[in-house]
Amino acid sequence: xxxxxxxxxxxxxxxxxxxxxxxxxxxxxxxxxxxxxxxxxxxxxxxxxxxxxxxxxxxxxxxxxxxxxxxxxxxxxxxxxxxxxxxxxxxxxxxxxxxxxxxxxxxxxxxxxxxxxxxxxxxxxxxxxxxxxxxxxxxxxxxxxxxxxxxxxxxxxxxxxxxxxxxxxxxxxxxxxxxxxxxxxxxxxxxxxxxxxxxxxxxxxxxxxxxxxxxxxxxxxxxxxxxxxxxxxxxxxxxxxxxxxxxxxxxxxxxxxxxxxxxxxxxxxxxxxxxxxxxxxxxxxxxxxxxxxxxxxxxxxxxxxxxxxxxxxxxxxxxxxxxxxxxxxxxxxxxxxxxxxxxxxxxxxxx
Amino acid sequence: xxxxxxxxxxxxxxxxxxxxxxxxxxxxxxxxxxxxxxxxxxxxxxxxxxxxxxxxxxxxxxxxxxxxxxxxxxxxxxxxxxxxxxxxxxxxxxxxxxxxxxxxxxxxxxxxxxxxxxxxxxxxxxxxxxxxxxxxxxxxxxxxxxxxxxxxxxxxxxxxxxxxxxxxxxxxxxxxxxxxxxxxxxxxxxxxxxxxxxxxxxxxxxxxxxxxxxxxxxxxxxxxxxxxxxxxxxxxxxxxxxxxxxxxxxxxxxxxxxxxxxxxxxxxxxxxxxxxxxxxxxxxxxxxxxxxxxxxxxxxxxxxxxxxxxxxxxxxxxxxxxxxxxxxxxxxxxxxxxxxxxxxxxxxxxx
DNA sequence: TGTTAGCAGTCGATGGAAAAGAGTGCTAAC
DNA sequence: GTTAGCACTCTTTTCCATCGACTGCTAACA
Numbered sequence: 001x002x003x004x005x006x007x008x009x010x011x012x013x014x015x016x017x018x019x020x021x022x023x024x025x026x027x028x029x030x031x032x033x034x035x036x037x038x039x040x041x042x043x044x045x046x047x048x049x050x051x052x053x054x055x056x057x058x059x060x061x062x063x064x065x066x067x068x069x070x071x072x073x074x075x076x077x078x079x080x081x082x083x084x085x086x087x088x089x090x091x092x093x094x095x096x097x098x099x100x101x102x103x104x105x106x107x108x109x110x111x112x113x114x115x116x117x118x119x120x121x122x123x124x125x126x127x128x129x130x131x132x133x134x135x136x137x138x139x140x141x142x143x144x145x146x147x148x149x150x151x152x153x154x155x156x157x158x159x160x161x162x163x164x165x166x167x168x169x170x171x172x173x174x175x176x177x178x179x180x181x182x183x184x185x186x187x188x189x190x191x192x193x194x195x196x197x198x199x200x201x202x203x204x205x206x207x208x209x210x211x212x213x214x215x216x217x218x219x220x221x222x223x224x225x226x227x228x229x230x231x232x233x234x235x236x237x238x239x240x241x242x243x244x245x246x247x248x249x250x251x252x253x254x255x256x257x258x259x260x261x262x263x264x265x266x267x268x269x270x271x272x273x274x275x276x277x278x279x280x281x282x283x284x285x286x287x288x289x290x291x292x293x294x295x296x297x298x299x300x301x302x303x304x305x306x307x308x309x310x311x312x313x314x315x316x317x318x319x320x321x322x323x324x325x326x327x328x329x330x331x332x333x334x335x336x337x338x339x340x341x342x343x344x345x346x347x348x349x350x351x
Numbered sequence: 352x353x354x355x356x357x358x359x360x361x362x363x364x365x366x367x368x369x370x371x372x373x374x375x376x377x378x379x380x381x382x383x384x385x386x387x388x389x390x391x392x393x394x395x396x397x398x399x400x401x402x403x404x405x406x407x408x409x410x411x412x413x414x415x416x417x418x419x420x421x422x423x424x425x426x427x428x429x430x431x432x433x434x435x436x437x438x439x440x441x442x443x444x445x446x447x448x449x450x451x452x453x454x455x456x457x458x459x460x461x462x463x464x465x466x467x468x469x470x471x472x473x474x475x476x477x478x479x480x481x482x483x484x485x486x487x488x489x490x491x492x493x494x495x496x497x498x499x500x501x502x503x504x505x506x507x508x509x510x511x512x513x514x515x516x517x518x519x520x521x522x523x524x525x526x527x528x529x530x531x532x533x534x535x536x537x538x539x540x541x542x543x544x545x546x547x548x549x550x551x552x553x554x555x556x557x558x559x560x561x562x563x564x565x566x567x568x569x570x571x572x573x574x575x576x577x578x579x580x581x582x583x584x585x586x587x588x589x590x591x592x593x594x595x596x597x598x599x600x601x602x603x604x605x606x607x608x609x610x611x612x613x614x615x616x617x618x619x620x621x622x623x624x625x626x627x628x629x630x631x632x633x634x635x636x637x638x639x640x641x642x643x644x645x646x647x648x649x650x651x652x653x654x655x656x657x658x659x660x661x662x663x664x665x666x667x668x669x670x671x672x673x674x675x676x677x678x679x680x681x682x683x684x685x686x687x688x689x690x691x692x693x694x695x696x697x698x699x700x701x702x
Numbered sequence: 703t704g705t706t707a708g709c710a711g712t713c714g715a716t717g718g719a720a721a722a723g724a725g726t727g728c729t730a731a732c
Numbered sequence: 733g734t735t736a737g738c739a740c741t742c743t744t745t746t747c748c749a750t751c752g753a754c755t756g757c758t759a760a761c762a
Binding site: 038039040041042045060061062063 | 733734735736737740741742743
């Protein structure tokens, strides 16, 4: 059997309607709303076919039809094909105050949640592929060493180290010079054992301290990996969707949004997937049902995209909602948000 | 009418029972469980009195009694009086890995939530009364200035400033010296306009830059105020309490826990209250019903305490649950947690 | 005078039957 | 190929009777 034009229209009508109401859609409704001048009986025949083909299904005998995963998949694909000439809808309220990346991300995620009526999340950018731009050690007190690390994208990290060793001002200056000359411009992965050994030799009498510092540098770069911040908003939106709002499911979901660990894993997996896929626009991915990273969220769908603030400084943005998510709206919202980010950070902040 | 001993026992029995079950308590139950050898009829008479006195109330005619706010208040007060010889119950799993304050606080709040079965929150410490220990500016690139601020308790803050002005190495060293000499040891409030003016004079030709830097310092100190982090855990515990778990109430509460703004305000108010009260142990406060900062959470109670990591570096820890909270347990858990914190940070980390 | 047993009455909770409602599938006619 | 109509199915809602948990009151008792 073939998915002819009429079937497509009916399928889309079913999905749109279900997205809007959350209720199974009956033949009469479609007859009235599809634009096709067909009676409910005819529609019923077509629906029978669609069900047989696996695009829709019936929760119980006397109910209307709801889209199956295959149906959703079809719908999303067809949207992705259409989505070119998009008009801006999300306005600039978005960036009232951009002074800090964090508040920017928070605003983004809140906007996304409000705009879509689903739960939204944004991961802070991660700098695994990122490069050291500048680093510096200094002496805030006699027994401490303060290590400052500035990375691509002006991400600043710091760590306080214990250090009893005496230093003259001069020595600290030299140390800073040495470290900057050898490490600036390097990515995390470029700090190889060989490089470290080399530096230790050059460090001369302060090799112990240098060793400690280098370890700290590596640790700081690494903690970017697993301690990526996750901002969320609109977790309670899930109560708007009956199929998710029984206490058990809701508790699980909301806990995931509160304790960020699950979301972190999820983001990790998503960004791993993205690397493999072709580096298209923003690597939009849609996971339906228990696919991929959301195996534990059987009744949810997840839409993600990647943003890139600067070379190698990437993060993930996502929306979690019921399967009957308004994919069109969500994809559009995300697209717009990505565009905004591009415009703000574009290639222009290479400095 | 007087609250005699027998009435007190009955009242306590009612409250304890209600805390455990969440159900209104009837006269027969009390007759069996109070330890008093009285028939249910006698208890009924006493309950009538207690209701008249406002300690308990009846949700509807044919139900048992539940504690009123006045009843809870009485109960909490009597616990606070008794609570001296407390035994340790919370073990040391608490501090598996202390390397970062943040993860410590996260662990604390999680533990508190698991331990009490209510929603818990901890505010990151705030340094309004805190002092600058060390500060430093440096030049990560030609057009930028990096300002590093180390405060009491080794809190490190930073900010990147735009600065086109040329500097020699020497000048930066001098500037650092000047700033450290004048600002180290000062609290936020001690940075007066006079002081700033003075420094600008001393800065000579670089007064513009110094002005920018000083503004940044003030801003960094200030942002400690309103951008205090809030960590939460166990928000979904509220589903365990029927009186809070209808969608409306739950949504509100959980939203508050997700978007931290409400909690921030709450913490602000709590710490303001604490300042006024006598600086007892940990300034434990109990808000019942719509009292004080939780006016919007009619059906909840809030228990808070203050912790102090170092001179002037304070935060708030709290538990939010239904009015029928197990106050005894919560107060005890908090106490233990505070003790742990004291032991860890005590006065010993004055360095 | 304080305590108790017993009984009538109230009110929410429970459960099951009946009715209503929404949809389908099928058949026969157009 | 399309449609009207009807029988059938299954969920949802409504209603009502019953049950159970209490209380308040009264009368009896120590």
